[in-house]
Amino acid sequence: MKVFRASTLLSQSALWTCRACIHKQKSNFAKHANYASEARRFAGNGSRRKATTLIAASGTAGGAVAFFTDDVKYGYDAVERSGRVLTALGISVNDYRIALKESGTEDEQATALKACHKRCAERVLRVCEQNGSIFIKLGQHLSSMNYLLPVEWTETFIPLQDHCPVSSYESVQEMFIKDTGYPITNLFDQFNEQPIGSASLAQVHIATMKDTGQKVAVKVQHPALEQWVPLDMALTRFSFATLKYVFPDYDLTWLSNEMEFSLPQELDFALEGQNAVRAKEYFKNFKDAPLVIPNVMWGMKRILVMEYLAGHRLDDLQFIDSNKIDRDEVSAALARIFNEMIFGNGAPLHCDPHGGNLAIRKNSKSRRFNFDIILYDHGLYREIPKQVQRDYAKLWLAVIDADEKNMRKYAREVAGITDEQFPLFASAITGRDYRVVTKSVVSVRSDHEKDEISDAFGGDLLQQLVKLLGSVPRIILLILKTNDLTRSLDENLHTRQGPMRTFMILARYCSRTVFEEQMEIIGQHGSMLWPRNLLRLVGAWGSYMRVELKLSLYESYLSLRRVLEFSAVAVPAL
Numbered sequence: 221m222k223v224f225r226a227s228t229l230l231s232q233s234a235l236w237t238c239r240a241c242i243h244k245q246k247s248n249f250a251k252h253a254n255y256a257s258e259a260r261r262f263a264g265n266g267s268r269r270k271a272t273t274l275i276a277a278s279g280t281a282g283g284a285v286a287f288f289t290d291d292v293k294y295g296y297d298a299v300e301r302s303g304r305v306l307t308a309l310g311i312s313v314n315d316y317r318i319a320l321k322e323s324g325t326e327d328e329q330a331t332a333l334k335a336c337h338k339r340c341a342e343r344v345l346r347v348c349e350q351n352g353s354i355f356i357k358l359g360q361h362l363s364s365m366n367y368l369l370p371v372e373w374t375e376t377f378i379p380l381q382d383h384c385p386v387s388s389y390e391s392v393q394e395m396f397i398k399d400t401g402y403p404i405t406n407l408f409d410q411f412n413e414q415p416i417g418s419a420s421l422a423q424v425h426i427a428t429m430k431d432t433g434q435k436v437a438v439k440v441q442h443p444a445l446e447q448w449v450p451l452d453m454a455l456t457r458f459s460f461a462t463l464k465y466v467f468p469d470y471d472l473t474w475l476s477n478e479m480e481f482s483l484p485q486e487l488d489f490a491l492e493g494q495n496a497v498r499a500k501e502y503f504k505n506f507k508d509a510p511l512v513i514p515n516v517m518w519g520m521k522r523i524l525v526m527e528y529l530a531g532h533r534l535d536d537l538q539f540i541d542s543n544k545i546d547r548d549e550v551s552a553a554l555a556r557i558f559n560e561m562i563f564g565n566g567a568p569l570h571c572d573p574h575g576g577n578l579a580i581r582k583n584s585k586s587r588r589f590n591f592d593i594i595l596y597d598h599g600l601y602r603e604i605p606k607q608v609q610r611d612y613a614k615l616w617l618a619v620i621d622a623d624e625k626n627m628r629k630y631a632r633e634v635a636g637i638t639d640e641q642f643p644l645f646a647s648a649i650t651g652r653d654y655r656v657v658t659k660s661v662v663s664v665r666s667d668h669e670k671d672e673i674s675d676a677f678g679g680d681l682l683q684q685l686v687k688l689l690g691s692v693p694r695i696i697l698l699i700l701k702t703n704d705l706t707r708s709l710d711e712n713l714h715t716r717q718g719p720m721r722t723f724m725i726l727a728r729y730c731s732r733t734v735f736e737e738q739m740e741i742i743g744q745h746g747s748m749l750w751p752r753n754l755l756r757l758v759g760a761w762g763s764y765m766r767v768e769l770k771l772s773l774y775e776s777y778l779s780l781r782r783v784l785e786f787s788a789v790a791v792p793a794l
Contacts, residue, residue: 298451304347305455312340313466337372345376352385353448354483356420358456361475364574364705368685381576384420389413391443392425399520409433419576419597421445421486426528429517434527437514439489441522449487453480469683474690478697482571486599493519495598496526499568506560509553510589514596531579531594535712543582545591547713548721550580553593555722558706559729562699563609571600571698573705575712602698608634610737612699613730619650620727624658635692644684645692648700651707724771735764 319336322329348359362369363377396404404411408427415423416437425438453476460476485491493516500513515527532539534554540547561569570577579594586592604612611634618626627646631637637645643654650657689697710722738760742753 294447301351301448302451302455304350305459308343308347309459309462312343313462315340316467334370334372337370338376341373341376345380348377348380349383351448351452353442353445354420354452354456354479356380356384357483358479360420361479368689380420384418384423385442386415386418386423387440387442387444392440395440395443395522399522406430408436408438411438421599422489427525429525436517437526437528439524439526441487441489443522445487446522449483453483456480470686471690472686474697478694481694482600488521489524489599490519490521492597492599493524493526495568495601499570499595499598499601502564502567503557503560507588508560509556510583510586510592511553511557512592512594513598514594529579529581529594531581531592533575534578534580534593534709535575536580537714540580540591540713543591545580545582548715548717549589550591550593551710551713551715551717552721552725553589553591554706554709555725557593557595558702559726562604562702563613563729563733565606566603568601569604569698569702570595570598571602571702572597573702573709575709578709602695604695604699608695609733613733615649616726617730617734619646619657620723620730622658627657635696637688637692641684641688641691644688648685648688649703651704721774724774727767728771731764731767735760 315336319333322332324332345359348355359377359380363374363381366374393404396402396407400407404427407430409430410428412426415425417424422439422441425440427436427438428434429436456476456479457473460473464471464473496513496516500515503511503513512529514529517525517527519525534550537547540550558570558573561567573595577595577597579596581592581594583590583592611630615627615630615634618624618630628637628639628642631642631645635645646652646657647654692700710719715721738756742756742760747753
């Protein structure tokens with residue numbers, strides 16, 4: 221287990237420690253001289269289970285096995301949770317085999333398949349709820365995959381978004397002693413035993429720091445995860461591999477591969493602290509949006525102590541409207557934040573921006589914005605390679621210009637998309653009907669557009685989409701996920717302007733990215749004053765300024781309209 225000395229917490233190597241909080245930590249940890257040795261003593265006990273004595277002999281004489289009570293319970297629980305998964309898997313596979321062979325009219329076959337979807341989803345839901353651990357995380361992910369899975373699956377898993385397991389205070393206390401060498405009362409003056417929130421991997425408690433008296437949020441990993449994650453990941457891998465073997469056209473192994481890659485990072489809270497500090501440092505001089513990231517005090521693999529920042533959900537429209545916060549400005553701020561993460565030089569990309577990881581609060585002190593957007597949960601970050609950024613920017617500029625030829629070109633360069641796959645990829649990346657994308661993606665999406673997408677690709681839409689997502693690079697999957705989540709957040713705000721302004725902001729970032737690439741290429745061909753380079757420079761500058769001018773004029777128009785609307789409301793009040 222990774223253990224940090226108190227001195228390490230204050231050193232430059234502890235990148236995840238907030239520099240602004242170092243002087244506070246010195247007084248807080250000075251009296252814990254034996255911090256590391258005590259932690260090592262507890263860590264030296266090995267895994268959660270007691271030492272197992274196993275005596276076995278094979279051959280004609282037979283064998284004998286002896287073990288302690290904890291090992292019996294662990295073995296029983298392991299068999300039980302494995303049995304739940306394998307039983308549900310076997311029954312569901314057989315259920316689908318029967319449903320897919322159902323005879324009758326087309327409507328009767330569709331009805332039978334929908335019923336099968338519902339039965340299997342409810343069966344798997346029960347397993348996720350009973351096993352807990354990463355199965356909750358998997359179920360939450362499946363519930364958000366409405367672009368891929370039948371509605372019977374996504375709607376069935378919605379309860380997992382709000383009903384996550386809560387670990388007992390006693391188990392959290394035991395984990396603190398094991399990981400830090402000290403009980404909770406030695407580290408905090410107050411520690412609320414009931415968490416203010418619980419997610420699939422962790423829960424958060426409010427506490428008060430010793431000496432400083434600062435109110436903090438203490439994120440603690442569910443203690444049971446440590447013992448079950450290896451087994452549960454193996455079960456997840458086996459389940460998706462079995463589905464691929466039985467139904468080759470529905471290969472979802474990329475989903476388990478992505479979980480296997482990302483989960484160790486999400487379970488390392490020391491890494492999360494480092495990510496939060498890095499993101500805060502990157503955005504500290506970012507003036508285009510009021511982004512706030514909590515300060516990190518200290519952290520270990522399963523414990524993270526952060527500044528306590530409270531806010532309201534972004535879909536709490538009553539709070540937003542009652543505090544006279546402009547929904548359109550919130551939408552624009554979100555667009556700027558996540559486009560900066562995708563296109564910014566060396567920017568960290570937050571890969572899980574769902575509604576529970578974002579909050580909004582009133583800010584009466586700021587001159588430009590009267591709100592702050594708070595970003596939580598920094599466990600999963602990526603940095604997009606520069607060439608991917610540039611090709612992705614060119615792809616979006618082609619989408620915004622409805623330039624199908626260049627759309628296909630850059631879709632191939634950024635994700636290896638073939639001409640056959642392109643229509644579906646265009647719909648996946650924009651969330652729009654392909655026929656709309658080739659005309660004007662900035663138009664408002666109709667309520668029937670999702671059905672129109674299904675009609676356009678025929679009955680094998682799911683099969684096509686599974687194949688597509690299994691072939692694109694992992695970083696593109698994460699960008700698609702980020703796009704999908706932020707698009708959902710934006711639609712929930714029900715803005716007056718629709719998607720027009722967010723697409724204009726996207727266009728600004730894309731044009732800037734392309735302009736920077738063009739400047740770099742021009743610089744590689746000698747002096748900017750050479751006639752050929754000068755012409756290239758003028759052309760690049762003209763394309764860039766065209767988008768800048770268009771966005772500036774549009775934002776000026778919106779500002780003027782807001783002033784006129786305010787005046788219209790204020791005059792009757794006089």
